Amino acid sequence: MFTPTNNSTPDLLTNARLPGWLLPKDWPSKLDQPELADIRVTLGCIASITPCTGSVDTAGNPANLGVNIWDLAGALILPALVDAHTHLDKTFTLPRLGAVKPGLLGAIAAMMQDRSGWTTNDVRQRAEQALTWAYRAGVSHMRTHCDWWEPDGAPIAWNVLEDLAHAWSGRLPLERVSLMPLHLFVDRNMASKLAANIAASGPGVRLGGFVHTSNWNPAALRHLFEAAAQYGLDIDLHMDEELNPAACGLATTAALIKEIGFAGHVVCGHNCALSAQEELQALATLDAVAQTNITLITLPLTNLLLQDALTDRTPRQRGITLIKEARVRGIRVLLASDNVQDPFCHVGSYDPLEAFAAGVLAGQLDKPFDTWSESLCRGDWLRSGPAALPLQIGGKADMLIFKEASGWSFPSRTHDRIVLRGGTALQLPIL
Numbered sequence: 325m326f327t328p329t330n331n332s333t334p335d336l337l338t339n340a341r342l343p344g345w346l347l348p349k350d351w352p353s354k355l356d357q358p359e360l361a362d363i364r365v366t367l368g369c370i371a372s373i374t375p376c377t378g379s380v381d382t383a384g385n386p387a388n389l390g391v392n393i394w395d396l397a398g399a400l401i402l403p404a405l406v407d408a409h410t411h412l413d414k415t416f417t418l419p420r421l422g423a424v425k426p427g428l429l430g431a432i433a434a435m436m437q438d439r440s441g442w443t444t445n446d447v448r449q450r451a452e453q454a455l456t457w458a459y460r461a462g463v464s465h466m467r468t469h470c471d472w473w474e475p476d477g478a479p480i481a482w483n484v485l486e487d488l489a490h491a492w493s494g495r496l497p498l499e500r501v502s503l504m505p506l507h508l509f510v511d512r513n514m515a516s517k518l519a520a521n522i523a524a525s526g527p528g529v530r531l532g533g534f535v536h537t538s539n540w541n542p543a544a545l546r547h548l549f550e551a552a553a554q555y556g557l558d559i560d561l562h563m564d565e566e567l568n569p570a571a572c573g574l575a576t577t578a579a580l581i582k583e584i585g586f587a588g589h590v591v592c593g594h595n596c597a598l599s600a601q602e603e604l605q606a607l608a609t610l611d612a613v614a615q616t617n618i619t620l621i622t623l624p625l626t627n628l629l630l631q632d633a634l635t636d637r638t639p640r641q642r643g644i645t646l647i648k649e650a651r652v653r654g655i656r657v658l659l660a661s662d663n664v665q666d667p668f669c670h671v672g673s674y675d676p677l678e679a680f681a682a683g684v685l686a687g688q689l690d691k692p693f694d695t696w697s698e699s700l701c702r703g704d705w706l707r708s709g710p711a712a713l714p715l716q717i718g719g720k721a722d723m724l725i726f727k728e729a730s731g732w733s734f735p736s737r738t739h740d741r742i743v744l745r746g747g748t749a750l751q752l753p754i755l
């Protein structure tokens with residue numbers, strides 16, 4: 325097992341096990357597993373990644389004199405994590421809420437009541453706790469939604485999260501999405517006003533909305549897209565978070581993007597309804613999504629807890645969307661934490677691997693490390709532009725070392741990890 329030296333800034337990581345998705349196609353493999361790698365780090369950036377030759381750590385090798393080598397002995401490495409969908413405004417409110425009715429709409433009702441008492445200090449304290457946990461877990465890019473019901477002005481939490489995004493920018497870049505009910509976009513002028521307000525409220529913002537059969541309005545969705553285009557905003561929607569097969573938000577969005585030629589980037593989170601629809605209908609929707617720049621996000625923890633939820637009844641459906649079918653079509657799929665310790669989800673820790681573990685089981689995902697861990701690491705899938713793999717030559721050496729995990733059982737035993745930021749260990753374990 326890998327035991328790090330006391331020097332927290334290694335020049336060379338040898339015998340490192342990287343995930344298959346990150347390696348070039350001609351990378352050697354043995355027994356269907358990629359060969360181990362040597363990763364050289366210079367001035368906090370990746371200098372090279374090459375197949376391990378087995379000779380770098382030979383005692384007395386003059387080529388390695390003065391080089392701080394960590395022999396990982398096959399320990400797993402992932403690039404720094406992305407948590408693409410969270411709710412820092414709502415987090416950690418659960419202990420003060422009392423009984424909450426099961427299901428999504430019950431959680432929304434409980435949250436609305438609590439929200440009326442929010443103060444700047446309350447939101448800041450809870451959100452900072454979340455950022456701290458995420459940073460320690462190895463997250464290097466986070467996106468949070470923020471409830472926004474006000475037709476005029478901005479909610480308290482939006483401004484608090486802006487302050488926090490500024491304060492944390494050097495450690496953990498934070499993007500904000502306005503989570504607005506669709507009815508706010510029924511009036512075209514109001515939609516435009518809201519988008520202008522969002523666009524003026526700082527960098528890293530997205531126009532968001534809650535699209536559900538309980539508030540379905542295709543004209544409002546169109547206005548949301550038109551307003552985003554007017555102000556050059558990307559979009560991030562809570563989409564079809566339900567098991568009603570009649571939910572058609574995702575299909576409508578895919579058609580709308582094509583029809584109006586929307587040029588911005590679009591994220592659709594949840595998409596649970598696909599799992600309740602007739603197979604042919606759901607697959608036709610995914611075919612349409614594959615022709616757009618939509619990135620899908622799946623949120624297994626909340627879906628498992630909120631979908632098909634009734635008191636004293638075991639759920640029959642899991643709510644996870646059709647992520648295997650999406651990937652086969654080349655659709656970008658991310659996996660994220662969503663709600664943490666609030667009425668929507670009482671568990672969670674801002675370690676994206678916790679949600680990932682739930683997703684592996686709920687979605688029966690094959691090769692979680694070599695294939696699906698990509699869904700935790702692709703920050704470039706949250707924006708337009710060319711693909712940009714992490715951990716490339718010249719890029720920052722931001723990565724996680726899972727010294728007790730294996731490629732066969734991942735993500736089991738990943739709790740114990742070393743986080744390297746710019747090539748330096750955040751915190752070495754006490755030896």
Ligand SMILES: [Zn+2]
Nearest residue numbers: 469562662663
């Ligand atoms: Zn959410």
